[in-house]
Amino acid sequence: MDCLPLRSLAGELGHPTDVTMDMDKDKRFFFQKYGLNAVDVQRYLAAALSAGGDYADLYFEYMTATSLGLDESMVKSASQGISAGCGVRVIAGERTGYAYTDDLAPERILHAARTAALIAQGPSKVPVVDLKEHAAHNLYPAAPVDSAVTEKVELILRADRAARAYDPRITEVRASYVEELRRILIIGSDGTFAEDVQPLSRMSVFVIARSGETSARGTSGGGGRHGMEAFLTEKTPEHFAREAARQAIIQLDARECPAGEMEVVLGPGWPGILLHEAIGHGLEADFNRKKTSAFSGLLGRRVASDKCTVVDNGTLPSRRGSLNVDDEGNATNNTVLIEKGILKGYLSDRLSAKLMGLPNTGNGRRESYEHIPMPRMTNTYMLAGEDSPEDIIRSVKHGVYAVNFGGGQVDITNGKFVFSASEAYLIEDGKVTAPLKNATLIGNGPDVLTRVSMVGNDLKLDEGVGTCGKDGQSVPVGVGIPTLKIDRLTVGGTGSAR
Amino acid sequence: MSTETETTTAAASQLDLKEIAADVVRRAMQRGATAAECVIRDGTEFSTVVRLGEVETLKESDSKALGIRVFVGQRAANTWTSDLSPQSLQQMIDSALELAKVTTEDPFASIPEAAQLGSIDGDLDLYYDDVNSLSTAARIDYARRAERAALDFDPRISNSEGGSFDVATGRKVLANSHGFLGEFQRSYCSVSAVPIARDEQGKMQRDYWYSVSRTMGKLESAESVGQTAAKRTLQRLGARKVKTARVPIIFDPQVARSLLGHIFEAANGESIYRNASFLTGKLGEQIAGENVTVIDDGTIPGGFGSSPFDMEGVPTRRTVVVENGVLKSYLLNTYAAKKLGLATTGNASRGLAGNPGIGSGNFFLKPGAKTPRQIIADVKDGLYVTEFLGFGVNLVTGDFSRGAGGLWIVNGELTYPVEEITVAGNLKEMLRNISVIGNDLEFRGSVACPTIRIDGMTVAGE
Numbered sequence: 001m002d003c004l005p006l007r008s009l010a011g012e013l014g015h016p017t018d019v020t021m022d023m024d025k026d027k028r029f030f031f032q033k034y035g036l037n038a039v040d041v042q043r044y045l046a047a048a049l050s051a052g053g054d055y056a057d058l059y060f061e062y063m064t065a066t067s068l069g070l071d072e073s074m075v076k077s078a079s080q081g082i083s084a085g086c087g088v089r090v091i092a093g094e095r096t097g098y099a100y101t102d103d104l105a106p107e108r109i110l111h112a113a114r115t116a117a118l119i120a121q122g123p124s125k126v127p128v129v130d131l132k133e134h135a136a137h138n139l140y141p142a143a144p145v146d147s148a149v150t151e152k153v154e155l156i157l158r159a160d161r162a163a164r165a166y167d168p169r170i171t172e173v174r175a176s177y178v179e180e181l182r183r184i185l186i187i188g189s190d191g192t193f194a195e196d197v198q199p200l201s202r203m204s205v206f207v208i209a210r211s212g213e214t215s216a217r218g219t220s221g222g223g224g225r226h227g228m229e230a231f232l233t234e235k236t237p238e239h240f241a242r243e244a245a246r247q248a249i250i251q252l253d254a255r256e257c258p259a260g261e262m263e264v265v266l267g268p269g270w271p272g273i274l275l276h277e278a279i280g281h282g283l284e285a286d287f288n289r290k291k292t293s294a295f296s297g298l299l300g301r302r303v304a305s306d307k308c309t310v311v312d313n314g315t316l317p318s319r320r321g322s323l324n325v326d327d328e329g330n331a332t333n334n335t336v337l338i339e340k341g342i343l344k345g346y347l348s349d350r351l352s353a354k355l356m357g358l359p360n361t362g363n364g365r366r367e368s369y370e371h372i373p374m375p376r377m378t379n380t381y382m383l384a385g386e387d388s389p390e391d392i393i394r395s396v397k398h399g400v401y402a403v404n405f406g407g408g409q410v411d412i413t414n415g416k417f418v419f420s421a422s423e424a425y426l427i428e429d430g431k432v433t434a435p436l437k438n439a440t441l442i443g444n445g446p447d448v449l450t451r452v453s454m455v456g457n458d459l460k461l462d463e464g465v466g467t468c469g470k471d472g473q474s475v476p477v478g479v480g481i482p483t484l485k486i487d488r489l490t491v492g493g494t495g496s497a498r
Numbered sequence: 499m500s501t502e503t504e505t506t507t508a509a510a511s512q513l514d515l516k517e518i519a520a521d522v523v524r525r526a527m528q529r530g531a532t533a534a535e536c537v538i539r540d541g542t543e544f545s546t547v548v549r550l551g552e553v554e555t556l557k558e559s560d561s562k563a564l565g566i567r568v569f570v571g572q573r574a575a576n577t578w579t580s581d582l583s584p585q586s587l588q589q590m591i592d593s594a595l596e597l598a599k600v601t602t603e604d605p606f607a608s609i610p611e612a613a614q615l616g617s618i619d620g621d622l623d624l625y626y627d628d629v630n631s632l633s634t635a636a637r638i639d640y641a642r643r644a645e646r647a648a649l650d651f652d653p654r655i656s657n658s659e660g661g662s663f664d665v666a667t668g669r670k671v672l673a674n675s676h677g678f679l680g681e682f683q684r685s686y687c688s689v690s691a692v693p694i695a696r697d698e699q700g701k702m703q704r705d706y707w708y709s710v711s712r713t714m715g716k717l718e719s720a721e722s723v724g725q726t727a728a729k730r731t732l733q734r735l736g737a738r739k740v741k742t743a744r745v746p747i748i749f750d751p752q753v754a755r756s757l758l759g760h761i762f763e764a765a766n767g768e769s770i771y772r773n774a775s776f777l778t779g780k781l782g783e784q785i786a787g788e789n790v791t792v793i794d795d796g797t798i799p800g801g802f803g804s805s806p807f808d809m810e811g812v813p814t815r816r817t818v819v820v821e822n823g824v825l826k827s828y829l830l831n832t833y834a835a836k837k838l839g840l841a842t843t844g845n846a847s848r849g850l851a852g853n854p855g856i857g858s859g860n861f862f863l864k865p866g867a868k869t870p871r872q873i874i875a876d877v878k879d880g881l882y883v884t885e886f887l888g889f890g891v892n893l894v895t896g897d898f899s900r901g902a903g904g905l906w907i908v909n910g911e912l913t914y915p916v917e918e919i920t921v922a923g924n925l926k927e928m929l930r931n932i933s934v935i936g937n938d939l940e941f942r943g944s945v946a947c948p949t950i951r952i953d954g955m956t957v958a959g960e
Contacts (some may be wrong), residue, residue: 065849071772074602080585080593081578083563098557102580112559118634119556153600172772208774208894215894257899259922259958260742290549292659292694294702295795372555409888409901413694413704414737416917418888418901426721440890440899440920490739492890492899492920492958 008421034104047113053092053120057188061369065180070156085369088112092120118401131193137324142197144227159237166245172208186329194329205240209248218248222463254437263399266490272479277408278417278445284375285352294415305341310338314378319476320464321379328364335361349375367473381480385455389483394430401425415445440492456483519673522682533569534675541668548641549660565850568594572603574650578850606836612676617807622799625683626713645722648693659692678811691727703734731751738916746880754947767834776896786929796859803860803944809848862946866935870949896925923955
């Protein structure tokens, strides 16, 4: 077996572009910090494939995180941490063996490799080949400008002041700033070699407004794959604080939401969580390979009205759901899921693409080195249509206008989804009227987009707060939609039916 | 210390964890902390999924991590790491002390008083070595048998997300600068099955069942778990929507437990001092019917929420939260207790990062006398809820609206399945409207609730 030629590795790394050259100091991080070398890497992979198997990979991760929390106008928590480890995966047919270690000593990684190897049976037949670095995107700064912690603290103090200044009825404010820098290195037995440095930061503001006996909540936040500098110029603490305060103050006057089936208009941006829950999860290839999704077997069939085109796009610069490479080392893509209502594709990872004979869309993601990768969304959104938002509202006689959502959940198998509107209004005779509380929308994934009768020209992506959970793994994602009209959807609430 | 040689085994390094924790506290104090606390988590994990008879995943690992909390006067900060080497720990201590400079002086921030610290006596039956007794092959077989029992149960069970078998063991070590040094070890094993059934129209439904225990000796058989999973899945076939209505609702223990979880969050001292719970200021008041008694008990032997001390080093205890409908106590850690002028109830929880939170011990609603069957038999027209979907709960106002699924009750009998509905109400009123409580309390986690009937809620459908 050939040893990994470091020379050619270095050659592969040196893409002749300035941007890549800038990243050189961050490249080979694991080789320097942990004394990892090419010979060791080959040994680990060989151990992983020692009992047979089609493929093995090593996933090195080194993550640093800082989080700051404000409550009662005080900076009450400040936390910093480091986690590092290596996960070893062996694939044998449809079987996956996995083991990880948080100790990067060679013996521990070898032990993990031998443990993961237990999944395979039969003689080793896969040669470990020379490593090649694939083309990758350059969507975010590899090393965001690091600022002093005091400057980050100032962000949450500013959010507190702005929320309280918005209205005297804002009585509670909590704000947080969280940032992480994740370095990953993926080495596969087919020669896959990918490194990435992934910044991620987020601000969140939560407020409570009170007026007499009535109280209401408001939440806002955002961020992306950048450092804290983005909060100084683009999305300022004041922006998020005012947005949270605005929602809470409006909710003070909210009335009970009527219950029953009715027309529903979704506002642009974050309500795209409907797409994520109702459609996106059902199109993840693992569920379809196992035929456990309500969308199984529907490729090429109509699953939405012809006004709907939905994509999953991991290549948007600096977005929360974006990645230069997925957690299997493949470049992310802009994948068309639904085109003019017809189901065009699934989101796949290495295993599901191979087993289903589909292209690998670069959607293999994992929460950390402790987890097995699986098909996950990145930034999922519907492309803009031609209707003006005003016309859409005007067309509704009696319905609900849902502008912000708390969260949602889906049952992949029967297609049912639920999500809760944190800001919603009644639409009466084409006009947005009273704010509503407790509006819950419930429906069926394969049905809901067939009832989309109008699509706005105002596509908006969310501000960067989404975290998606699947099988106990959380990953950051983006969502988005233009204003949408759904002709019929069940609305749950406490108000009497009309 | 634990990593002087590369060949240190996991077992050998475990022996040193208490020493490491005490040493970290000592060094933090030497470097200028006025109080310090160190927590170490150490655990092993095994999981396997068998799908359609074949092993799909096999995962095995061990890991550990350490968190430090330091105080400099009334300022606190926290650092954590998965690298327990001496250099790394020194860096973590220094970073924590540096970070404490940016936090605000908070007169209520502290570790518990020395007199409050301690550990309850006796063996809590939290660790059984027998979870490690099965070979990998036998563990895979356990998962395989659970799935097979589900697949063989009925021809309509046509597919599966698999059977699984999991084992975990973990150790927690806590040390602080008031001299507390404690540790406990817990074990856990579980088996589950997730079958998929298909009706004549090709419409699929999925459900699951599981058993979890601290010892293999009390784990339910793979066969019974698989069969229950199959029954639960089959009873969903042919689900339909219903008209919007206000009817009595019966919640099965799985969903009732989720409702009770909202009550825990509302009684959580953090929500109380922030004035972010509908139970704020209600101590001593009648907040529920006289039939309602809610208890948190961290001392139940073998309990999933049991431990000898909480994550600030305070002994756990039994706290009556609601007695005959009267709110008797909040659940508190040291910080929330000080904010409210009360004493901690020994409910401090702790991740590696951030300040201690508040967690439950074994949190449960005291069972009543009726069987679930009797409770259903008393309902002419109503809903039996077996599943929640989504999260629509506002603890500030008590407003509640969640997606649900279950079975419709007609003349005291469970009839057809229903889905795509929501159930809505307000937790304040729901607590008063718990009209019947079942006798079927069973712990499948740290929060448990018997079957309950609540009147006056809205079921939203067509």
